[in-house]
Amino acid sequence: MAGNSDPLTPRAKLAVTAGKAVAAASRAAGRGSGSVIGGRVALKLDPDLLARLAQNLDVVLVSATNGKTTTTRLIAEALRAAGPVVSNALGANMPAGITSALAGGSDAQYGVIEVDEKYLAGVARDTDPKCIALLNLSRDQLDRAAETRMLAENWREGLAGSKAVIVANCDDPLVVWAASSSPNVVWVAAGQMWKDDAWSCPACGGVMQRPGDDWFCGECGFRRPTPSWALSGDHVLDPHGSAWPIHLQLPGRANKANAASSAAVAAVFGVPPQVALERMYQVQAVAGRYDVVQFQGRDLRLLLAKNPAGWLETFSLIDPPPTPVILSVNARSADGTDTSWLWDVDYTRLTGHPICVIGDRKLDLAVRLEVANQQFQVCDNLDQAVQLCPPGRIEVIANYTAFQDLRRRVGN
Known part of the structure; x- marks a missing residue:
């Protein structure tokens, strides 16, 4: 972590204050949390504010089509074992919402940030993350988002040579393609129930072969990497082969997969799997989901x-x-x-x-x-x-x- 205890310039402090005032006015008018409009105002006053707010934090970015809000909550709970956390827990996941969230965490050590898939490369550039979790990519918002392979290509280009540890789901070929440009990847076997966006190889366009849980391209040899972490039933297997029980109040296999990825992220910051998974039990609902x-x-x-x-x-x-x-x-x-x-x-x-x-x-x-x-x-x-x-x-x-x-x- 940077040693400078107050990275904010007078202009940045003004931007934070103005953003909070606008957000408070928006809340008072009954227009929601105000985080997005507050962040927009703050970034207008200081376009470098996100980078300034992040420079004293150890940052984790979480991106995916599904599960990013829940996984962000699980990681935040796990990292609280190691120190104070600031997070955009309510899912405002574009630069304005992220800036607004970080502006509220002056004493935090860790920033756990959910990022919309289309903004990941830019937010990674601004926040210099220590870790980036990539969970899945599938079709979503068809009128606005380009096809999934183009998103994977954007991730791949934007994260190429990144210093961050990339924690990536090795069961999603699009995620593997995106993460493979990074020198430091931790592969997690988190599973993939939906396969209809990954029948062709993202590397060459060849037909993907899918025997059992494995996958590979018969044309170019692009294939599933060997995971160091894995979801196995109700347990997470760590890189040493130890099995740690998952106890969640959240239902479903997908949330167990989110917990496995979250445990792998927590380990990057020195939080052991047992501690991380025990803390995840605190999460009962996420922005009303599962309530x-x-x-x-x-x-x-x-x-x-x-x-x-x-x-x-x-x-x-x-x-x-x-x-x-x-x-x-x-x-x-x-x-x-x-x-x-x-x-x-x-x-x-x-x-x-x-x-x-x-x-x-x-x-x-x-x-x-x-x-x-x-x-x-x-x-x-x-x-x-x-x-x-x-x-x-x-x-x-x-x-x-x-x-x-x-x-x-x-x-x-």
Whole structure:
């Protein structure tokens, strides 16, 4: 860590103060947390502010299409065993939100930062991270993000020669391609349920061979690297072959994979796996995800799924039929306005569940469910959908802005 205890120039201090004032005004006006607008104002006043705020921190960056907010929380909890942490825990993951978060952590030793995939290279340049965690890449926000291979190429170019330790999922060929330009990579076998974005080789375009859990390109020889960390059932295997139990309050295989990657990151900073994994048990919900809330005499479990890979993982953790499922899909700018991704989701996995459909794009979803031969009802709103379900547990799955709408309605 740099020894300079106060890296901020007078201009930077003014930028931080102004950003906090604008954020507070935004909160007072009921317009959300204010972190993004506050960060934008601060960066206008001092364009180098993010770099200045990061220079006294040991920084971890976390990027992926799915799981980055949860993994950021898990890593932050683990690193608190070693010292104070500042983090953008609520998911404001572009430069303005990141700047705003770091401005609030003057006494922190570690910065644990979730970064939107498209901004990773730039944020890495500004923050000089000690470690970067790369979890997965899959199709998302089709109207805005270029195809996944181009994102992997951007990562690869942006991280080439990076001094950071790259903790990367060796089961995702796109992540491996992106990380392979870096001299110092720790490979984690975290698994990959969704494979539809990695059938062709990112190196040469050849057809990927996938025997069992392995993968390789028959054309150019690009292949799965040997992991030093691995998720094995309910345990994390460390580089010495020791198995450490994963105890999480968060459900599902995907979160165990997030915990395995988080343990590998914590080890970079000297936090042993046992300590890291024990601390991760503290995380109960992440920005409302996985929360169970009481609403109209039912227990609603709120689940976020933003893209085909996320929906696939979510279907694997819901309670078995006949538990009712409410699905809500919007297509506002924060979601991506193209809903063609609905056709990539295997909704036959919901067979046997009574389904209610809500959200701005409920009719798009209804057509998709009709083709998948599912039993469903289209409802005007959450209240009507809940009334159609019997008392007890309801699984509620929503994409990004639909999830925010649900949280507001249930008072979460």
